[in-house]
Amino acid sequence: MLLKKAKAGALLDAIAAKERLFVPADDRGTSRFVAYGAGVEPRFDLLNTKLPPKDLLFPATETLYRWSRDGADLAIDSAFAETDPFTVFGLRPCDMASVDRLDAVFLTKGYVDEFYQAKREAATFVVATCAHPGRACFCDSIAASPHEAPTADVLLEDAGEEWVVTPQTEKGASAVEAWKPYLEEGDAEPIKAACDLKVDMAAVPEKLKGMFDDPIWSDIGDQCLTCGTCTFVCPTCYCFNIDQDVREDEGKRFRCWDSCMFTDYTAMAGGHNPRASKESRVRQRFMHKLTYFNDRYDMNLCVGCGRCMRDCPAAVDISLIIDRIAASEPAQEKEAMAHA
Amino acid sequence: MADVQDTIRERAAALLSSGEVSAVIGWGAGRFDDVRFPLVVKRAEDAGKLVFDASCVQMTAKRLLEHTGEGKVALVARGCESRAVNRFIADHQLTRDQVYVIGVPCPGMVDPATGETLKRCAECQVRNPVVHDELVGDPVPEPKPYRFAEVDRVEAMSREERRAFFDEMYGKCIRCYACRNACPCCTCRECFVEQDKVGWQGKAFNVNEARYYGMIRAFHTGDRCIECGECERACPMGLPLMVIMHQQVRDIDKLFGPYEGGGLTDSGPDPLRTYKTDDIEEFM
Numbered sequence: 101m102l103l104k105k106a107k108a109g110a111l112l113d114a115i116a117a118k119e120r121l122f123v124p125a126d127d128r129g130t131s132r133f134v135a136y137g138a139g140v141e142p143r144f145d146l147l148n149t150k151l152p153p154k155d156l157l158f159p160a161t162e163t164l165y166r167w168s169r170d171g172a173d174l175a176i177d178s179a180f181a182e183t184d185p186f187t188v189f190g191l192r193p194c195d196m197a198s199v200d201r202l203d204a205v206f207l208t209k210g211y212v213d214e215f216y217q218a219k220r221e222a223a224t225f226v227v228a229t230c231a232h233p234g235r236a237c238f239c240d241s242i243a244a245s246p247h248e249a250p251t252a253d254v255l256l257e258d259a260g261e262e263w264v265v266t267p268q269t270e271k272g273a274s275a276v277e278a279w280k281p282y283l284e285e286g287d288a289e290p291i292k293a294a295c296d297l298k299v300d301m302a303a304v305p306e307k308l309k310g311m312f313d314d315p316i317w318s319d320i321g322d323q324c325l326t327c328g329t330c331t332f333v334c335p336t337c338y339c340f341n342i343d344q345d346v347r348e349d350e351g352k353r354f355r356c357w358d359s360c361m362f363t364d365y366t367a368m369a370g371g372h373n374p375r376a377s378k379e380s381r382v383r384q385r386f387m388h389k390l391t392y393f394n395d396r397y398d399m400n401l402c403v404g405c406g407r408c409m410r411d412c413p414a415a416v417d418i419s420l421i422i423d424r425i426a427a428s429e430p431a432q433e434k435e436a437m438a439h440a
Numbered sequence: 441m442a443d444v445q446d447t448i449r450e451r452a453a454a455l456l457s458s459g460e461v462s463a464v465i466g467w468g469a470g471r472f473d474d475v476r477f478p479l480v481v482k483r484a485e486d487a488g489k490l491v492f493d494a495s496c497v498q499m500t501a502k503r504l505l506e507h508t509g510e511g512k513v514a515l516v517a518r519g520c521e522s523r524a525v526n527r528f529i530a531d532h533q534l535t536r537d538q539v540y541v542i543g544v545p546c547p548g549m550v551d552p553a554t555g556e557t558l559k560r561c562a563e564c565q566v567r568n569p570v571v572h573d574e575l576v577g578d579p580v581p582e583p584k585p586y587r588f589a590e591v592d593r594v595e596a597m598s599r600e601e602r603r604a605f606f607d608e609m610y611g612k613c614i615r616c617y618a619c620r621n622a623c624p625c626c627t628c629r630e631c632f633v634e635q636d637k638v639g640w641q642g643k644a645f646n647v648n649e650a651r652y653y654g655m656i657r658a659f660h661t662g663d664r665c666i667e668c669g670e671c672e673r674a675c676p677m678g679l680p681l682m683v684i685m686h687q688q689v690r691d692i693d694k695l696f697g698p699y700e701g702g703g704l705t706d707s708g709p710d711p712l713r714t715y716k717t718d719d720i721e722e723f724m
Binding site: 127128129130150151160161235297322323325326327328329332333341343345354356357358359362363364367378411412413414415416417419420 | 468470471472475476477478479480498502503506608611612614615616617618620621622634636642643644645646673674675676677678
């Protein structure tokens with residue numbers, strides 16, 4: 101089945117008439133996944149939105165419960181709510197790979213986060229492949245492919261003027277069934293693009309285990325501002341803080357995105373901070389991205405979308421960091437040389 | 441600028457190998473030709489990694505504060521970095537003898553996103569270093585372009601329009617604190633936003649928390665801002681932060697002037713913390 105790009109608007113209108121629909125779009129000079137409606141122009145030509153789609157499943161601020169007090173009566177109410185079905189149309193293969201990572205974090209290893217799960221189960225992900233990956237894109241050597249997205253509900257393969265539409269899950273099949281009036285029979289040749297930028301991750305997770313005291317961290321620390329930009333534009337950074345808003349007789353507890361780049365992220369009662377230095381915070385971020393996550397979930401946490409490289413005010417480049425780690429000598433050899 | 445780059449490398453190597461400085465702060469080359477990053481060189485043999493061209497968009501001076509105490513540190517300083525050095529001295533963050541300034545007159549940098557002059561350079565009032573131990577390259581003309589166009593635009597707005605302007609601005613803020621971390625005036629050891637026990641700054645992400653952060657930071661830095669524009673350049677969300685800083689510079693000039701911004705000398709004046717009996721008191 102084919103979907104002519106020029107006719108996508110009619111399909112989007114039809115989807116939006118049934119349920120909430122999110123599309124990549126400009127937003128006040130930046131871009132993100134925006135609720136489709138009057139005045140929203142989808143930007144399927146954007147490679148990556150400035151902000152990733154993670155807030156659709158894991159909002160930047162999310163209330164967990166509320167409490168109120170009336171004399172001696174105390175009421176505590178969960179803020180959990182079922183989520184109505186919604187569609188995310190036009191995310192990229194790297195972003196779909198990021199959803200796989202968030203799934204692993206919030207739904208596996210013995211704990212299911214019900215707030216995440218409700219949104220995840222309500223979501224239908226329609227992934228558009230990339231005909232022209234950007235210069236900072238390196239998904240196909242770390243986590244994904246510009247022309248595939250195995251876990252997407254529906255895959256839209258870019259074939260120039262049209263997309264080749266393939267449902268990949270039951271949810272996707274029923275979505276595509278409903279889209280039929282807007283699709284056409286026929287064949288087109290999908291563009292199978294590859295990224296120019298490649299990284300060699302093969303030895304990186306293991307090598308990093310011996311690099312806790314490597315000079316690389318102070319070098320990156322010298323460069324880095326330790327602002328939170330990379331963690332907030334990253335589609336897979338999932339760390340959060342739990343805080344509260346307390347008024348006299350009512351309050352709420354919420355979770356909100358946090359960043360390992362911030363000093364107060366590891367601030368402890370009594371004033372000690374185990375990651376007081378920039379270098380230790382930078383090390384934590386890349387260790388988590390490139391080795392700790394692999395140990396626990398057996399996959400790379402970085403999906404190669406390039407957002408952090410593009411938006412870092414100090415031009416910290418994770419692909420160069422991977423290169424440097426890949427080229428470094430394993431710690432035991434260094435140690436052997438030191439003893440020689 | 442190739443000659444300037446060569447001289448910077450030579451001087452960096454000489455300063456490091458003689459032991460006069462323990463580090464040289466400049467720029468290094470990223471993966472792509474238009475990407476440069478703040479680089480701290482600590483060994484003479486790495487001096488060749490320093491670059492200087494129109495892609496050196498970052499104002500690097502804040503790094504000085506992380507390396508003083510390790511011996512004298514050299515800073516490759518354009519007008520903006522040199523004003524930051526003065527700022528640090530006036531704010532007692534370092535003393536003049538802790539820094540060796542390799543001054544570089546600056547022709548203005550290029551925004552890789554647009555190919556045009558970087559906004560902070562297009563508004564720059566001081567291209568030549570105001571303080572230096574040596575100068576690399578010839579002084580450049582100071583065109584002193586008009587920098588209040590955006591202030592004029594916002595001032596001309598109705599109250600409602602202005603409210604909408606700031607709502608849009610802070611509605612986009614992700615509170616990454618890049619502006620604060622890049623700012624040469626933000627040198628508090630502990631920022632108010634991190635004083636959790638006091639709880640000035642809520643952790644939730646919304647326009648109110650963002651606006652509160654932005655306004656407090658603006659007032660904390662208002663009479664010290666060196667107008668380098670690095671906050672605005674560093675902002676990943678493109679907030680027009682300099683409209684607030686320029687507004688304050690102009691207001692201070694009108695109320696307490698003449699005032700042309702901070703960092704022009706190493707002893708202030710910081711008008712909002714300087715009391716004079718003939719200060720204007722129209723609000724009292």
